[in-house]
Amino acid sequence: MKQTLLFVALALASLAARAQDLPYQLPPKAIATLAETPPTPRVSISPDGQWMLQLDVQDMPTIADLSQPELRLAGLRINPRTNGPSRVTYATMLRLKRLPDGKELLIQGLPANARISEVTWSPDNTKIAFTHTTNNHIELWLADVASASARLVPNIFLNGVFGSSYEWVSDSKAVIARAIVGGRGEVPSATVAPTGPTIQENNGRTAAARTYQDLLKNPADERQFQYFALSQAVRVTTDGRMQPLGEPGIIQQASPSPNGRYVLVKTRHRPFSYTLPVSSFPVRVDILSIDGPVVKALEDLPLADNVPTSFDAAPTGPRAHGWREDAPATVFWVEAQDGGDPKTAAPIRDKVFALAAPFEGAPLELAALPMRYAGIYWGTDKLALVQGYRWADRHETTWTLDLATKTSLTVLFDRSSQDTYTDPGTPYLKRNALGRQVLATDPTSSTIYLLSNGASPEGDRPFVDEMNVRTKKILRWWRSEAPFYEQPITILDESKRQLITRRESVTDAPNYFLRDARSNRLTPLTKFANPYASLGGLKKQVLKYKRADGVDLTANLYLPPTYKKEDGPLPTLLEAYPVEFKDKKDASQVKGSPYTFTRLSWGSPVYWVTQGYAVLQGTSIPIVGEGTKEPNDTYTEQLVASAKAAIDEGQRLGVVDPKRVAVMGHSYGAFMTANLLAHSNLFRAGIARSGAYNRTLTPFGFQGEERTYWQAPEVYNAMSPFNYANKIKTPILLIHGEADNNSGTFPIQSERFYNALKGHGATVRYVVLPAESHGYAARESIMHMLWEMNSWLNKYVKTPATVGSAPVPAGAQAPGN
Numbered sequence: 148m149k150q151t152l153l154f155v156a157l158a159l160a161s162l163a164a165r166a167q168d169l170p171y172q173l174p175p176k177a178i179a180t181l182a183e184t185p186p187t188p189r190v191s192i193s194p195d196g197q198w199m200l201q202l203d204v205q206d207m208p209t210i211a212d213l214s215q216p217e218l219r220l221a222g223l224r225i226n227p228r229t230n231g232p233s234r235v236t237y238a239t240m241l242r243l244k245r246l247p248d249g250k251e252l253l254i255q256g257l258p259a260n261a262r263i264s265e266v267t268w269s270p271d272n273t274k275i276a277f278t279h280t281t282n283n284h285i286e287l288w289l290a291d292v293a294s295a296s297a298r299l300v301p302n303i304f305l306n307g308v309f310g311s312s313y314e315w316v317s318d319s320k321a322v323i324a325r326a327i328v329g330g331r332g333e334v335p336s337a338t339v340a341p342t343g344p345t346i347q348e349n350n351g352r353t354a355a356a357r358t359y360q361d362l363l364k365n366p367a368d369e370r371q372f373q374y375f376a377l378s379q380a381v382r383v384t385t386d387g388r389m390q391p392l393g394e395p396g397i398i399q400q401a402s403p404s405p406n407g408r409y410v411l412v413k414t415r416h417r418p419f420s421y422t423l424p425v426s427s428f429p430v431r432v433d434i435l436s437i438d439g440p441v442v443k444a445l446e447d448l449p450l451a452d453n454v455p456t457s458f459d460a461a462p463t464g465p466r467a468h469g470w471r472e473d474a475p476a477t478v479f480w481v482e483a484q485d486g487g488d489p490k491t492a493a494p495i496r497d498k499v500f501a502l503a504a505p506f507e508g509a510p511l512e513l514a515a516l517p518m519r520y521a522g523i524y525w526g527t528d529k530l531a532l533v534q535g536y537r538w539a540d541r542h543e544t545t546w547t548l549d550l551a552t553k554t555s556l557t558v559l560f561d562r563s564s565q566d567t568y569t570d571p572g573t574p575y576l577k578r579n580a581l582g583r584q585v586l587a588t589d590p591t592s593s594t595i596y597l598l599s600n601g602a603s604p605e606g607d608r609p610f611v612d613e614m615n616v617r618t619k620k621i622l623r624w625w626r627s628e629a630p631f632y633e634q635p636i637t638i639l640d641e642s643k644r645q646l647i648t649r650r651e652s653v654t655d656a657p658n659y660f661l662r663d664a665r666s667n668r669l670t671p672l673t674k675f676a677n678p679y680a681s682l683g684g685l686k687k688q689v690l691k692y693k694r695a696d697g698v699d700l701t702a703n704l705y706l707p708p709t710y711k712k713e714d715g716p717l718p719t720l721l722e723a724y725p726v727e728f729k730d731k732k733d734a735s736q737v738k739g740s741p742y743t744f745t746r747l748s749w750g751s752p753v754y755w756v757t758q759g760y761a762v763l764q765g766t767s768i769p770i771v772g773e774g775t776k777e778p779n780d781t782y783t784e785q786l787v788a789s790a791k792a793a794i795d796e797g798q799r800l801g802v803v804d805p806k807r808v809a810v811m812g813h814s815y816g817a818f819m820t821a822n823l824l825a826h827s828n829l830f831r832a833g834i835a836r837s838g839a840y841n842r843t844l845t846p847f848g849f850q851g852e853e854r855t856y857w858q859a860p861e862v863y864n865a866m867s868p869f870n871y872a873n874k875i876k877t878p879i880l881l882i883h884g885e886a887d888n889n890s891g892t893f894p895i896q897s898e899r900f901y902n903a904l905k906g907h908g909a910t911v912r913y914v915v916l917p918a919e920s921h922g923y924a925a926r927e928s929i930m931h932m933l934w935e936m937n938s939w940l941n942k943y944v945k946t947p948a949t950v951g952s953a954p955v956p957a958g959a960q961a962p963g964n
Contacts, residue, residue, distance in 0.1 A: 171210075174933035177757035181747055182929060183207070184678040189238065190659055192647055194578045195272045196246065196639035198292060199659070199672060202266065203240035207749075207926040213918045217886070219361035220372040222424025223308055224888060224920075227334065230327055230375055231285045231307030234920060237262040241275070243295050246647075247661045247670050252295040258288070265311055269319040270582025274385065276322060278305060278312065287313065287324060289385060300387060306378035309399050313383075316437075317407045317582040320385055325378040328395045335370035342366075347421055354452045355855065356422045357847045360888045363421050372419070373397070380412055382437060392439045399430070405581040406475035409442065409504065410435045411468065420450055427451040432468050434478060434506055443506035445478065454487055456847045456855060458538040459519040461487040461497070472525040472583040476504035479513065481520045489519065489538065499523070499533070514548055514556055524574050526586030530616065532559065532574060532595075538853065541565045541729050547616050559616055565733040572599025572612065575638050587641060593617050598635045601626060606689060606740040609634045611646060611664065625664040631655075632742040633662075647672070651744040653687055679747070683708040685756065689741040690763075692796040694788050699735035700767035702793050705745070706802060707756045716804035717759060718945045721793060721830075722752040723766040724816040725786065727778035727851035734769035749929045750813055750836070750922070758937065759945070761802045766793045768819060770851075777859075779852050782866050786819060787827045794829060807831055809944045811936070814838060814892060814921065815850050817881075821868035821900070824877045832943035833879040834936055837892050837921055840900040841869035845891045872903035878910040880939045882932055884919030892921060912939070 173179055189202040217233040218225040226233040239261050241254040257263075258279045266277040275290040284304040290297040304327040305312040313324040345365045363369055380392040380401040392401070396414040403410050412435055415428040429450050434443040451462040461483045471477040479501040485493035497520040500510040518535030521543065525531050528551040536543040543564040546556035562569045575596040576584040588594050593615050601608040610626040624644050627633040633650040636659070644664035651657040656677045661670040679685070686706040694700055710717070728734035747753055752762050768789045772778035778785075790810065797803025809832040812820045817838025824833045842849060842863040846856035856863045864870055883897040894915070901913040914935050916928045923929050 171927040171931045172934040173930050174754075174937050175758065178754045178933050178937065179930060181679060181682065181754055181757070182749065182933060183926075184747070187656065187675050187678070187746070188242075190673065191266065191268070192246075192637050193268050193272045193292075194270075194584075196637065196647070197272065199244045199246055200266070200268075200275065201242040201244065201251070201673075202238035202263070203242070205237045205239050205262070207929060208924055210918060210925040210927040213925040213928075218371060218375065219886075219888070220368055220375070221363050221419065221428070222359055222361050222426065223372075223376075224361060225308050225375050227375065228283050229280055229285055229307070230304070231280060231312075232310065234924070235262075235264055235280065237264055237280065238266065239263065241266075241277075241290065241297070243292065244672075247672060254290050254295050254297050256297040258286075258299070263288075265307075265313070267315060269315055270317050270578060271319040274319065276313065276315065278307065280307075284327070285312065287322070287383065300383060300385075302387070303381065303383060303389065306376075308376050314402055315582070316382070316403045317405055319582070321407075322383050323392070323401050323403050323410055324381050324383050325398050325401055326381045328377050328379050331374065331377060335367070335374055337367050337371060339367060345421075352453055354422075355456050355847045356452070357456060357849075358845045358891050358893075359422075359424050360890060360893065362424065363419055369419055372425075376415070376425075380410065380435070390439060392437075393433065393435050393441060396431075397425075397428075399425070402470060403437070404470050404476040404504075405472060405583045408437050409476050410437060411470060411478060413468070418450060420452060423450070423452060427454075432465075445480075445502075445506075455490070457489050457853050458848075459489045459536060461519065463487050465500075467520070470583075471501060472581075473527055473531075473579065473585045474503065474525075475581070477501050478506070479523075484515075496520075497535070513550065513553075514546070516546075516556070518542070518544060524576070524586050525583075526588055526595075527592045529592035530586060530588060530595075532586065536564065541733075559619070563730060563733055565728055565730065567600075567602035567733075567736050567738075568604075570599060570602060571614075572597035572601075572610070577638075587638065596638060596641065598638075600634070602736060602738075604737055605629075606737050606742070607632065608740070611635050611638070613641075625662070625667070630742050632740045632744075633660075652742055653744065654684055656744055657746075677744075679745075682757070685745050685753065686710065687741070687745060689737075689739065690793075690796055690800075691737065692792055694785075694792045696731075696785075696788065698731055698769060698771065699737075700769070700789060700792055701737055701739070702766040702796075703739065703764045704797070704800075704802070705753050705756050705762040705764060707759055707761075710761075710802075712801065715801065716798070717761040717802055718807040718940070719761045719763060719794075719797060719803045719809070720752050720755050720940065720944075721763040721766055721790065721808060721810045722816070723763075723768045723790075723793075723810075723812060723819060724814075725768040725770050725782075725819050728769050728771045729778070730773060731771050734771045738767065739765060749924075749932075752811055754933065755937070755940065758940075760940070761797065763793055763797060763803075766790075777852075777854070777862075779859075779862050779866060782862075783822055783826045786822055787829070790823055790827065790829055805829075807944050807947065809833065809940055812836070812838070814889065818868070821875070821879065822866070824875045824879055825868045825871035826874075828877070830877055831947055832939060833877060834882070834939060835879060835897075836882040836932075837884055837887055837889070837897075838881075839892045839896045840867065841896060842867045844893070844896065849891050869900055869903055872900065872909070873907040875904060875907075875909050878939070878943045879904065879912075880935060881911065881913045882916065882935065883914070884916050884921060884923060884928075886918055887921045889921035910943075 186204040191200040224233045244251045262280040279286045287300040313322045376397040379395045382390045400413040414431045431447045432445040465480040468480045484495045485491045497516045499514040502510040516535045521534040521536045531548045545560040577587040597612040601610045611624040613622040636647045639645040646662045659672040688704045770778040811834035813836045817835035820833045820835040904911040
């Protein structure tokens with residue numbers, strides 16, 4: 148009898164296991180067709196505005212492609228076969244067109260089955276360099292623009308683990324590349340028996356660290372990282388000659404000076420860290436002659452393991468070394484004056500220094516900033532723009548700097564970084580005589596040009612401004628007008644006010660145009676078709692409504708193409724991603740534009756208009772904390788109030804059925820989803836993808852929260868839906884990529900949350916997508932994800948059975964919360 152019972156138990160256990168062994172599924176055809184729509188080609192305009200390069204982008208890779216070997220070391224993801232990054236979106240074809248109306252030319256001589264990346268124009272615009280990734284290495288290729296033909300640069304394999312693996316020299320006759328070191332031997336084994344335990348120790352120093360993925364864990368990891376990150380800086384001429392520069396090392400950057408006579412090299416080295424990524428490892432900064440020898444050893448900086456966790460904290464000592472783009476060979480860097488801690492009182496937080504060739508003598512102080520350094524736009528000796536920021540109140544300042552007279556900084560812009568209505572835009576850069584990107588300006592260095600998204604109460608209306616930085620007078624060249632959304636891409640001629648823009652509407656796919664801002668004449672440069680024409684046109688409306696506390700909110704409402712008002716309220720899918728603010732006024736500003744074309748990404752909720760749903764996409768969920776209050780002090784209250792306001796508005800319009808609403812989100816949006824189910828009964832179901840649910844697992848800060856768990860335990864606990872697993876009775880679908888690389892959203896977050904929900908009798912399904920990272924890529928994974936979501940929505944929202952607690956009137960709090 149006991150044997151029979153045991154056999155039955157084993158059989159049932161086997162059956163339960165097989166029930167979960169589900170092959171990849173496909174969503175309804177209407178969703179699958181939209182998801183498989185080929186990506187629109189990318190476009191790159193040559194810096195001189197004479198040519199347009201069109202890059203055809205690869206379709207979704209297969210799960211077999213995604214399942215190639217992958218090493219996760221020091222915060223990097225490496226394909227050991229290619230010695231490059233393991234996750235890359237490649238171009239497959241290159242086409243050239245002389246502007247404005249030249250014939251489109253397919254670049255000849257490309258490699259078969261091309262996997263193209265790192266595409267860059269030469270400084271003189273006559274050549275295009277790019278990499279091609281084969282099955283076992285990364286090659287360097289050159290394309291001649293005049294003949295529209297490409298060729299391989301022989302005898303060099305690139306090391307791509309740090310991303311951009313080469314940079315052009317200003318004469319356009321060579322590049323500085325990071326090459327695989329010949330004779331480096333066999334790959335160190337990861338399975339060698341350990342010779343002892345792995346030990347970490349701290350001797351009383353404060354060394355807090357945020358949570359990171361893919362860190363080194365043991366000596367075997369260290370050996371593999373050293374092997375794959377090792378490279379040799381090489382000068383490679385366009386005719387194929389090569390010259391090694393300096394010694395091999397873990398070279399993260401090798402950048403030629405504007406005059407092409409020197410190379411700035413940053414080399415990471417031991418001791419490595421098991422709690423921090425490679426960006427915090429010790430780094431040696433050297434200046435090499437273009438002929439190879441070291442001419443100046445600038446710095447050798449230690450492991451940055453005691454940097455405060457504040458968002459505008461910085462390591463002590465020199466950092467952010469780079470070339471002055473407007474000078475022949477002047478290196479600059481930044482040094483913290485407050486110990487790197489923004490909570491330390493200090494009138495000056497950062498100073499900027501520079502040292503010109505031959506790099507002897509004392510460095511020159513260029514600027515002393517009362518805020519943390521955020522960047523420099525170089526222009527001329529008479530004009531540079533210096534940027535600073537302060538996280539505590541989200542404040543940013545831009546100053547003008549006259550390098551010739553060394554005058555003090557003069558404020559040009561001073562504003563809240565979250566006040567989008569006052570955002571002046573991004574300064575337009577153009578190549579100077581040395582082929583480097585600098586501020587476009589007039590002969591007196593008084594004028595700059597600003598390209599802006601143009602946020603306004605009407606929605607985004609991009610514009611181009613001409614500004615005199617001395618008088619601060621502004622001349623507006625042009626601004627996008629309804630019913631189009633038109634964005635400036637580059638300026639072709641400042642004197643003629645000629646631009647290249649990308650223009651779209653709700654029904655017109657984005658295309659590129661030559662615009663004369665004086666006459667408003669438009670000349671089309673591309674003719675990309677609407678990829679969703681078969682859908683019959685999406686019905687999009689930007690909703691504007693208020694939260695109970697008076698904060699203005701927005702959401703994009705999409706309805707089925709055949710929807711008529713007499714059809715009545717629909718089952719609804721609400722998607723959102725919370726954002727923290729320090730000012731209600733900033734939180735209330737209108738986001739996006741009613742005139743943009745909707746391009747459906749793999750994670751979009753808009754697919755469900757094909758299934759008869761109303762979709763609230765990009766729903767505003769501002770979390771506001773003014774003055775001494777931090778946004779997250781009242782996170783759940785504001786979360787629920789924002790969601791309620793959106794549902795109420797949809798109900799008022801007669802399109803949302805408040806008894807049939809689902810909420811979904813990805814990453815921090817998944818965290819939001821779980822909290823909404825824990826703290827309200829607004830929703831019939833939830834879908835949470837790749838989220839974090841227990842904030843004690845990210846104890847040194849997360850998202851916009853810079854306080855640690857020990858400084859604000861009540862906030863961490865109140866914001867963790869894991870702590871309320873016993874309260875969640877609404878069905879929730881959890882999806883997570885098995886290889887999630889995002890800081891804080893370790894897959895264990897979903898695993899433990901699922902176990903907690905299951906242990907309290909919740910209706911929950913947990914789906915792990917093999918080989919997928921924080922964002923999903925493989926065709927099989929995306930199709931299956933869409934199938935899971937559609938099945939969940941159909942079961943619990945569209946035609947719900949009595950599962951869990953039935954929704955109560957919108958906004959009511961869940962019992963016990």
